[in-house]
């Protein structure tokens with residue numbers, strides 16, 4: 268079954284070129300998530316932090332089976348949403364003005380810093396960033412500090428996988 272990645276609400280996307288760019292990124296993401304290559308990469312990845320919780324009131328559990336990680340991603344059952352396993356990701360994005368990291372997540376909202384979003388020809392990097400953040404929306408977690416296990420946690424590992432798939436299809 269295919270998973271659909273849709274643009275939901277866009278905040279502070281004042282100019283049309285920004286909306287068009289968001290759509291190009293979503294197109295890339297749809298291509299990635301429904302590819303065999305993505306599946307193979309997720310199934311073969313050595314994730315070092317596999318913490319996941321289906322809702323924010325629950326304790327984190329470790330998902331040891333990559334097949335299960337893949338299923339969670341494909342099913343699109345967002346934390347604290349009652350839309351269920353609709354095989355749909357709805358991207359709610361707000362452009363921010365922070366200077367440090369490329370972005371972050373607040374609940375179901377992804378914040379992307381405008382300095383990063385407006386860089387020319389970086390749709391692939393934005394796609395990787397939105398995959399990372401959306402994995403948080405679905406319930407995956409990583410350390411906030413720069414620990415050894417952070418770079419290959421599910422959210423960061425997905426960013427790596429997405430770049431790999433897009434740069435070398």
Ligand SMILES: [Zn+2]
Nearest residue numbers: 399403409422
């Ligand atoms: Zn993160």
